[in-house]
Amino acid sequence: MSDIQNLTTFDPFADATKDDKGGAHGENFIHIRIQQRNGRKTLTTVQGISSQYDLKKIVKACKKEFACNGTVVEHPEWGEVIQLQGDQRNSIKEFLMKMKLADENQLKVHGF
Template sequence: MVELELEIPSAFDPFADAKESGGAGAKQYVHVRIQQRNGKKSLTTVQGLPKELSYERILKTLKKDFCCNGNVVQDKELGKVIQLQGDQRKNVQNFLVNQNVVKKDQIKIHGF
């Protein structure tokens, strides 16, 4: 007999690696992700910004600079998460680096 090991695929969790990296002494990363909605619609999420920053002011500037809509969502496990309409991953990365919010090596971009 031949034994086969099969893995059954489960639903994709875009925040899975953020939950795993929450250990003590872990380097704090800012995670920029894209989530597919229906059809061509997508959603960009920014998670892991320093807590002392004003998320509402950052969101207001991002919305104005990128001509998109967005909001701040409070998550039980992840804290505050900024959501933006469309694929804004590169724009958000450039904004955070140019405004000296975080360094480029502290940003992780996820998505397809």
């Protein structure tokens, strides 16, 4: 009976392998994920934005535009990751393309 799915732990970063680098143009992928918190609460994470950009300024602009809270956290394997409150997957995808931080083929949206 150990195959019950909701008793196992879920790592939202497990599907982002290191061989994601080097797509059609040699670019890195930006992974946009959603994590379930408690109840109906969710958390949107954005991993893979180039280190040449100031993530704190991106979070500040996102917080203002999406009317949500957000922060930058340090992940031990993937470096700095943006966290936003709520399901902001489509909003952050459009925002990154509008600000020309990423092309559509660089963005990978994950979630349920």
